[in-house]
Amino acid sequence: MGRMDNPGIWDKIQKSVQETEQLVIQNKNTLSMIKARQTLEYIVKLQCDKAGMVEGPTDTMIRELYRDKWISRSTAEHYLQILALGNRADSEGDTSPDNARLALQLLQEEAAIFSGETPPVRSQQSSSQRSGSARSSSGSRPRSSSRDASGSRVNASARQAASRTRSGSGRSGSKRRKKSGLDGTDLLKLLIPVVLIVILIFLIRLFSPKPTPNTETTPAPTTPPVTTEAPTTTAAPETTAPPETEPVVYKTTTTLNVRQGPSTDSSRIGKLDPDVTVEYVEDYDDSWAVIMYNNQQAYVSKEYLTEAGE
Numbered sequence: 001m002g003r004m005d006n007p008g009i010w011d012k013i014q015k016s017v018q019e020t021e022q023l024v025i026q027n028k029n030t031l032s033m034i035k036a037r038q039t040l041e042y043i044v045k046l047q048c049d050k051a052g053m054v055e056g057p058t059d060t061m062i063r064e065l066y067r068d069k070w071i072s073r074s075t076a077e078h079y080l081q082i083l084a085l086g087n088r089a090d091s092e093g094d095t096s097p098d099n100a101r102l103a104l105q106l107l108q109e110e111a112a113i114f115s116g117e118t119p120p121v122r123s124q125q126s127s128s129q130r131s132g133s134a135r136s137s138s139g140s141r142p143r144s145s146s147r148d149a150s151g152s153r154v155n156a157s158a159r160q161a162a163s164r165t166r167s168g169s170g171r172s173g174s175k176r177r178k179k180s181g182l183d184g185t186d187l188l189k190l191l192i193p194v195v196l197i198v199i200l201i202f203l204i205r206l207f208s209p210k211p212t213p214n215t216e217t218t219p220a221p222t223t224p225p226v227t228t229e230a231p232t233t234t235a236a237p238e239t240t241a242p243p244e245t246e247p248v249v250y251k252t253t254t255t256l257n258v259r260q261g262p263s264t265d266s267s268r269i270g271k272l273d274p275d276v277t278v279e280y281v282e283d284y285d286d287s288w289a290v291i292m293y294n295n296q297q298a299y300v301s302k303e304y305l306t307e308a309g310e
Helices: 007-025 029-051 058-067 073-092 097-115 124-137 148-169 184-207
Strands: 250-252 256-259 268-272 277-283 288-292 297-301 305-307
Touching (some): 007 097, 058 073, 268 297
């Protein structure tokens, strides 16, 4: 997203993140996850306003932002994870401190990326807790980003590694490297989980119910008897063409998204400005209308169309 032009918006987001952190410190885990969700909803609404999207449910807006390439896949996954933790805390009263810390850490990172700043540096203990909780709760892959913040961390790590290499090269003459290898205890630790998994798979297959074969039979199709009567021809009644009526012209009442299908989940192929006349084709249902857009049929919401004469 890059640094925002309005500093007041970032001050509001930063203050909300700090309030979430204070709730975690005070062990008010349920309130902290709800606060993290509210901050996320504000960030998502700002991004949708910039993208010109119609406001809707938060999870739908997140998926549309990712589909239109306004956010990365990992950012969309983090947004959905913060939303799920906040909904669980709101509906079920979740008080897990691990979930509260995870929601805070994801919010801190995504808020920093949203503003174009480097994400906050966390301690080794909190980082390990976050990675363990993330793998157990969502199984998502580690983030990979080409932003300036990630590049700064990579360059800093490279400089630190080079410094350690130069400082250690002067003392390497009197030290020997340890030989890497696995002893018997390490091999046993690796084999025990494998054996347990094999036993578990065997027990599941042994006790799982076998599917019963479907013995239903379908009746043989019957063919109707063939008749040899000669077909009779009847004169078609004369029809008169209905009187021509003037077509109804519609125009937009606000900025309107044009989609490939009659659903907000369908891809957006364009946008119409307010008071623009549309080439109306027909009603698709009570909510959607079919129009001609760029020499092809497309769909718009009927709620934002009105007759040109009104």
